[in-house]
Amino acid sequence: MSQHRQYELVYIVSPDASEQAVADLHTQVEQIVQRFNGTLDKTENWGRRKLAYEIGHAREGTYVIETITGSGEMVKEIDRRLRVTDTIIRHLTVRVDDDLRVAERLRTERKETQARRRTARGLPPEPLPSERRGDRDDNDSDDMGLEGAEGVR
Amino acid sequence: MSGERGGGRGRGKKDDKDKAKGERPRGGFFRRRRVCKFCADKIDYINYKDVRLLSPFIPERGKIQPRRISGTCAKHQRALQTAISRARQLALIPYVTD
Numbered sequence: 001m002s003q004h005r006q007y008e009l010v011y012i013v014s015p016d017a018s019e020q021a022v023a024d025l026h027t028q029v030e031q032i033v034q035r036f037n038g039t040l041d042k043t044e045n046w047g048r049r050k051l052a053y054e055i056g057h058a059r060e061g062t063y064v065i066e067t068i069t070g071s072g073e074m075v076k077e078i079d080r081r082l083r084v085t086d087t088i089i090r091h092l093t094v095r096v097d098d099d100l101r102v103a104e105r106l107r108t109e110r111k112e113t114q115a116r117r118r119t120a121r122g123l124p125p126e127p128l129p130s131e132r133r134g135d136r137d138d139n140d141s142d143d144m145g146l147e148g149a150e151g152v153r
Numbered sequence: 154m155s156g157e158r159g160g161g162r163g164r165g166k167k168d169d170k171d172k173a174k175g176e177r178p179r180g181g182f183f184r185r186r187r188v189c190k191f192c193a194d195k196i197d198y199i200n201y202k203d204v205r206l207l208s209p210f211i212p213e214r215g216k217i218q219p220r221r222i223s224g225t226c227a228k229h230q231r232a233l234q235t236a237i238s239r240a241r242q243l244a245l246i247p248y249v250t251d
Binding site for chain 1: 195197198202239241242243244245246247248
């Protein structure tokens with residue numbers, strides 16, 4: 001019994017590979033995903049980017065990010081395939097669903113607390129845009145004051 | 154003292170700041186109150202692909218900035234750690250620079 005989870009797959013294609021080769025790799029991944037009854041949710045191509053360090057002899061590479069929903073077996077297979085593909089110089093799969101869920105929960109919780117506190121103070125639950133900006137500016141000036149104090153020392 | 158600090162967390166920011174301003178050690182060393190960047194900016198998920206988010210925490214040598222310097226809270230430092238190591242694997246951030 002395999003559960004479906006969301007993963008993020010990032011792979012770096014060698015700079016020698018053509019545009020066509022990158023597209024082929026993408027369809028390859030897509031096929032594997034389909035074979036395992038998964039879904040390819042999103043694809044992002046960052047294009048050619050300089051690497052922070054040399055991998056093999058490559059100094060740059062094409063970054064492709066795919067968001068996939070599927071089983072662990074699917075990830076295993078993709079991992080295996082990418083490992084044996086010569087044009088791929090690096091790849092990484094990260095499970096993201098849990099992290100995103102946590103982030104989402106934190107966001108809604110924060111919103112709720114804010115709304116509750118604001119209604120308790122007799123304000124509308126959502127802060128007005130003008131209001132928020134004023135708040136920010138106030139904080140900034142406060143910081144400036146502190147910095148000034150630092151200078152005086 | 155630690156209890157005091159814990160109590161101050163939920164309360165207004167102003168109080169804390171005033172306190173920080175008030176206690177200036179005789180050593181002539183004034184330390185500005187550090188705030189966790191991720192808490193302040195309300196960043197829930199530290200994305201490993203966002204180099205611009207991570208770069209302030211990676212000084213020249215390429216090491217991860219310790220918590221005592223950056224002021225990041227424990228929870229976010231942990232998340233930052235994983236994010237940075239992932240970014241390193243993907244050659245977005247160097248392992249070492251010299």
